[in-house]
Structure formats: structure tokens, C-alpha cells
Amino acid sequence: MTGAPEGESVSLDLLKKKMIEFAKERDWEQFHSPRNLLLALVGEVGELSEIFQWKGEVPKGLPDWKEEEKVHLGEELSDVLLYLVQLSDICGIDLGKAALRKVELNAAKYPVSKKKSQTDNNVTGSC
Numbered sequence: 715m716t717g718a719p720e721g722e723s724v725s726l727d728l729l730k731k732k733m734i735e736f737a738k739e740r741d742w743e744q745f746h747s748p749r750n751l752l753l754a755l756v757g758e759v760g761e762l763s764e765i766f767q768w769k770g771e772v773p774k775g776l777p778d779w780k781e782e783e784k785v786h787l788g789e790e791l792s793d794v795l796l797y798l799v800q801l802s803d804i805c806g807i808d809l810g811k812a813a814l815r816k817v818e819l820n821a822a823k824y825p826v827s828k829k830k831s832q833t834d835n836n837v838t839g840s841c
């Protein structure tokens with residue numbers, strides 16, 4: 715499989731099409747039920763978590779991480795995304811549209827005018 719065309723960003727739609735092709739070529743559609751994809755997704759979230767396990771808090775940008783650790787992180791993040799894309803597709807959800815709508819709902823639920831200070835956040839645990 716090839717990547718995105720030179721200079722173009724990667725869309726959810728492109729990833730969806732790539733994964734449809736990937737499953738079809740291997741005759742794996744039979745295994746890609748909503749439940750199986752969800753379990754696979756959760757498994758990959760576990761693998762992603764393992765990367766951070768026991769490391770304590772790490773600074774943004776991961777300045778002290780080796781290149782190979784960052785490559786591994788990218789792979790696990792991708793596994794989570796690719797199963798999420800497949801799960802959404804098999805459930806008939808347009809993930810991009812659903813996510814954009816959710817961003818709007820979040821903004822309405824948490825108006826900027828009601829933003830709390832960092833101190834408040836620490837006390838209440840909410841944003």
C-alpha cells in the first residue's frame with residue numbers, strides 16, 4: 715500500500731479506503747465485526763499504554779525519547795486509529811463528521827466565558 719500523495723494531508727477517508735482494501739485482499743472482512751474491531755481497538759490501546767507504563771510523567775514533545783521509541787509510539791497510535799476508523803465504518807458512522815459535530819457540542823457545553831483557572835482545574839479535576 716502506498717502513502718498519501720506528495721504534499722497532501724492524510725484524510726480519514728483515505729485511511730478508511732486503505733483499510734477496506736487491506737481487509738478485502740486478505741478476505742478478513744468476515745472477522746471485522748463491530749465487536750471484534752472494538753476488542754482489537756482496546757487491545758491496541760493497551761499496547762499504547764504499555765509504552766508510557768512506569769515512565770512517570772513525560773514532558774511534551776518527548777525530548778528524551780530515542781528515535782526508535784517515537785517510531786514505536788507512532789505505530790501504536792496508528793493501530794488505535796486504524797481500528798477506530800474500521801469500527802466507525804462497519805457501524806455506518808462518518809467519523810470525521812461525527813468528530814466535528816462533537817467538537818461543536820463540546821464548545822457549547824464548555825463556553826470560553828466559563829473557563830476556570832488552572833488552580834480550579836487542579837482542585838475540581840475538570841476542565
Ligand SMILES: Nc1ccn([C@H]2C[C@H](O)[C@@H](COP(=O)(O)OP(=O)(O)OP(=O)(O)O)O2)c(=O)n1
Pocket residue numbers: 733742745761792793794796797
Ligand atoms: N484482523 C486484522 C489484523 C490486523 N489489522 C491491522 C490493523 C492494525 O493496524 C494492525 C494490527 O496488527 P497486529 O494484530 O499484528 O498488531 P501489532 O502490529 O500491534 O503487532 P503486535 O501485537 O505483534 O505488536 O493490523 C487489521 O486491520 N485486521
